[in-house]
Amino acid sequence: MSPIKQLIPFIKLVFRGLGQVMLQNNAVSGGLFLLAVWVSMPWQALAMLLGALLGSLQAKFCDYDQCAYQQGVFGFNGALVALGASFFYPDAMWVIWPAVIGFVFLATVIMAQCIKRQYSGLTSPFVVASWILLLSLAHFGIQPVSGVANIGWDWALPSVLQGTLQAFSQVFFQCNNLAGVLIILGLAINQFKATIITVLVAAAIALVMPLFGLSEPAMAGLLGFNAVLCSLVFANRKTLWPLLGAVLISLCFMLVALSLGITALTAPFVLATWLVLSVEKWRIYKL
Incomplete structure (x- = not known):
């Protein structure tokens, strides 16, 4: 088997991790979620993909629960930590990347412990790791950017329809109607x-x-x-x-x-x- 063919199962696993952000064990869904972020903020999509990749690699080399690993469960909290960091610190990401990688690692460790103890972790590892990251950076004088609107290319819609679509896009820190449509399609x-x-x-x-x-x-x-x-x-x-x-x-x-x-x-x-x-x-x- 060629090296590329050997990589395909792992690539699918990483994209299933992106799908698991919204509880979908589906690589195509994950791909559409990534595209949704990309049409709004491409570099944040790259951060999310990197977070999912790092979490999945950590689970592979640390020999975490294989069933959960194959379903992409160890990728989505890392994806959210990296995505959240790129949202809150758009101008400081190149400085804080080592810290972000560390907190992606922490979120994946917490998820592994939840699964080991048969707890329903959901996105709690992401929440805990991100809160600690925000507090730690604030201690060193690095404050999150407030009022960032991740709109990208978009169109105006009636208020109720806009609120509906953006309820989906906000899961990924985006304020974008097109992103909402793509996420709904992925679901x-x-x-x-x-x-x-x-x-x-x-x-x-x-x-x-x-x-x-x-x-x-x-x-x-x-x-x-x-x-x-x-x-x-x-x-x-x-x-x-x-x-x-x-x-x-x-x-x-x-x-x-x-x-x-x-x-x-x-x-x-x-x-x-x-x-x-x-x-x-x-x-x-x-x-």
Whole structure:
């Protein structure tokens, strides 16, 4: 077998890692997610790809859980750490790359421990590693850039439609309608029913939240992206309450974070999902 053919399985694995950012064990989905970031901010797409590559290589050489490795599970937290760093520090990335690589390593180690202990880690390794990175750099006087709008090439749309699409693009730190379309397409080719439900959830948030004076964050997708991730987890449940519960809890967490000026990242999604999963386990135990 030629060296190129030997690389193909690993390349697919890395792209599955990109797909796992939105819970998709699908390399094509991962490729569309990468393209979504590329049309908005190409160099951030490269950072995300590098993060997924480093996390996957670490899992390979550290002999982490092989089933999770083959599914790309060790790539997505690293991808998000690198992507987040490129978003928060666009002018300092060439200076802080060694630190970013270190925190990609940390996120992958945390994920490995979650899997070893059979915890549902989700994006918590990314959240923990990114919070520590932000605090560490702030200690050395390197502050994140605020108010960065990752728009790239885009078009204007009605507010509800824009808020819906950007709820998807904000998962990848993008504020771009075209990116939202590509992400939805990446989801639909792997989980069509869950995608329809998730789009409806995002649209409901974009429609309702402006009624409470929250038009700006709703249009930017800031109120919807954690709910989008929750919807993907619970869309295929037989009952509706886990989906609604997770979405509402994540929305409440996000509103609190915005009011306090906290960089929440995907923590509302993680906490809401853990709470609902805990309730589900408790109900099963009681039965």
